[in-house]
Amino acid sequence: xxxxxxxxxxxxxxxxxxxxxxxxxxxxxxxxxxxxxxxxxxxxxxxxxxxxxxxxxxxxxxxxxxxxxxxxxxxxxxxxxxxxxxxxxxxxxxxxxxxxxxxxxxxxxxxxxxxxxxxxxxxxxxxxxxxxxxxxxxxxxxxxxxxxxxxxxxxxxxxxxxxxxxxxxxxxxxxxxxxxxxxxxxxxxxxxxxxxxxxxxxxxxxxxxxxxxxxxxxxxxxxx
Numbered sequence: 087x088x089x090x091x092x093x094x095x096x097x098x099x100x101x102x103x104x105x106x107x108x109x110x111x112x113x114x115x116x117x118x119x120x121x122x123x124x125x126x127x128x129x130x131x132x133x134x135x136x137x138x139x140x141x142x143x144x145x146x147x148x149x150x151x152x153x154x155x156x157x158x159x160x161x162x163x164x165x166x167x168x169x170x171x172x173x174x175x176x177x178x179x180x181x182x183x184x185x186x187x188x189x190x191x192x193x194x195x196x197x198x199x200x201x202x203x204x205x206x207x208x209x210x211x212x213x214x215x216x217x218x219x220x221x222x223x224x225x226x227x228x229x230x231x232x233x234x235x236x237x238x239x240x241x242x243x244x245x246x247x248x249x250x251x252x253x254x255x256x257x258x259x260x261x262x263x264x265x266x267x268x269x270x271x272x273x274x275x276x277x278x279x280x281x282x283x284x285x286x287x288x289x290x291x292x293x294x295x296x297x298x299x300x301x302x303x304x305x306x307x308x309x310x
Contacts (some may be wrong), residue, residue: 091244092287094251101280104166105272112275115162115174119274122155153191154184160224163282183223190219190230197234214245214252221285240288251284 105112126148134141158177165172180187194216202209215238222233241248255277262273 091247091291092251092284094247094254097251097280097283097287098276100167100283101276101278104279105275108166111172111174113271115177116271116274118174118177119155119159123152126151150188153187154178154180157184157187157220157224159278160220160282163278164221164225164286166279167282167286180224183227186228186230186233187220187223190223190233193230193234194219210249211245214248215241217241217248217252218285218288221282225285240285240292242292244288244291248284251280255280 126144130141130144130148132141133144155177157180161180162172162176165176194213197216198209198213200209201212216234218237218240219230219233222228222236223230226233226236228236258277259270259273262269262271
């Protein structure tokens with residue numbers, strides 16, 4: 087099991103099959119995401135051209151909002167893996183844990199930045215080591231430091247596999263971008279679902295035991 091933390095083919099297959107069986111949902115999801123990613127940014131640029139400080143403030147608010155949407159995408163991906171009922175407004179369901187995510191993201195950025203300053207390779211290793219912190223915040227409602235520590239545990243012995251898989255997902259999304267950008271409506275859902283699959287498999291691999299009754303009650307395997 088340690089020699090193969092997860093199977094790339096199975097992860098991508100899960101992503102593709104889930105997307106294929108829920109095409110309408112993911113097309114709507116991508117349209118909503120495109121709307122929130124593009125229009126506020128354009129508005130902030132227009133405002134910045136007239137009132138610099140206000141424009142900068144709008145860009146900061148927009149960035150924080152995109153962070154919230156990132157948590158929502160993770161939540162949706164995990165729900166599909168767990169075979170739970172999923173809706174578009176699940177994009178905005180992670181507001182209660184958003185503060186933990188902001189703090190953890192700042193910590194993650196500082197850690198990886200220090201790694202890249204020291205040397206590029208340590209930066210890459212650290213970025214992989216702690217890359218699943220957001221999943222623990224969404225899935226297990228962990229705090230900032232706890233989520234980083236949990237990510238460190240599940241990525242132990244699997245960093246090379248995660249690195250290769252991450253490069254593959256990047257290439258897939260580049261291919262989607264080159265397809266006039268329309269391909270992203272397929273590749274983004276497939277890659278986010280595939281990452282949720284990898285997270286679940288890594289979690290099963292180390293069998294992290296929840297600390298609280300609420301976490302104990304939370305499902306970590308698919309429910310049918």
